[in-house]
Amino acid sequence: MALLEISALDAFYGDFQALFGASLRLDTGEALAVIGSNGAGKSTLLKALTGLLPARADAIRFDGAAIGGLPASEIMKRGIAMVPEGRRLFPSLSVEENLLIGGWGRTGTGHWSLESLYRLFPVLKERRHSPGTALSGGQQQMVAIGRALMSNPALLLCDEISLGLAPVVVRDIYGALPAIRAEGTAVVLVEQDIVQALAVCDRVICLQEGRVTLEGEPADLTRDAIQRAYFGR
């Protein structure tokens, strides 16, 4: 059974329509890459999915229930956690408090706790009393991922986690993905870095101007097909 099913989802910012009938399907434990250029609707898709943008109720089904348009806090409690673009740590909270707040709405039953996160990212344990925003970009990204994992979600959404980070740091961050997936967590990875995304995901969809223009498994897709879907040429 599909964990997540999005069908014919439209999303709007006021009068501006940013998604046109987007559909996708994700199984339990699967990793899906969502690629596309700036303004293609990738972040919009995540915003609608997390409840930050209104959506038709049955356009988004999670775990068998229609969740489109529910309040963000309610959707999170059902097991969808988000690593937001730009990390968005809480500046007045320490590293440890940032992690703890991730478990406010739901602690779930699962592997992730302060201890297991400190095992995954040992550097965070050393810095746990520093303000979240005093860390380097890569470390902040680790906090943001850890914060989302604290709820032991069934589905983890990552919005541009490589953005603004040095390649060696990006490698570290992506190095944590297998450990996360090993717990059976499904992952949606929104990325502009296509090579990185294709390397770690089971399937990929490409968005262009609010529409899904390509879907498939990385091995089956040629560079030309991806380029056409990405740029529309």
Next chain:
Amino acid sequence: MTTLVDIVLQGVLLGGLYALFAAGLSLIFGVMRLVNLAHGDLIVLAAFLMLALTRVLGLPLPVAALLCLPLMFAIGYALQRLVLDPVLGKDILPPLLTTFGLSIIIQNGLLEGFSADSQRLSGGGVETLSLPLGGGLAIGLMPLLTFLAAILVIVALNRLFYATALGRAFRAVSDDPEIARLMGIDNRRLFAVAMGLALSVCAVAAFFLGMRSNFDPTIGPARLLFAFEAVIIGGLGSLWGTLAGGVVLGVAQTAGAALNPEWQLLAGHLVFLAILVARPRGLFPRATD
């Protein structure tokens, strides 16, 4: 010399009352960036609530005061959910106007229900007791208790903010409401709890206000002004700063009154303005924002 020590001592103790006025205001502004213009009137409302509980139900004052804590919490919770939530948004004007209207409604409602007569909460003689300190100095028991209550309230609020999960959520919502929602925090409910807490603090302030001086339905806005001045002098977002601000204001007013009774309020306002000019962000501004 004795006079000088006396002025500072009485002023510091008066500052405790102003810090109590200000703590709730500071809390609400800190959590939801809402300036509550009805704050002073809500304090007066709590005082009349205590009065009604003692007169109508015949409850002893301490019982009535304690009962007012959960009552005011409930009023604050309902007020936030039913009245303030719908107007909270990106624009700061609608909530400001709403609390302004609320201020007028409370004043006139109290006038209707209790008349314009001056009232006071009677503690059966406790309010006039004083402790001699020697050397011709004495401090009133009520002012001392007020000051201790202010410290207690501020310690409790600080613990709540920095040592509990609820406080963590308050700070997270204050930092970034959108991301807080993604953490499963229902910020509407959290705001209602914050308003409930703030009005409970109002009840504490009301108890000491009513024990120390007369009150009538119209004195709310002046209490709001003192609360504002204490918060601004202390620096927005710092609870200990709010206590310091209250003390500065209290000492300034007491000193002014010692020079000439007519100068009490003026001296307070002048010191407030002077600090605003010299340190626009207050004495202990928060490092961020």
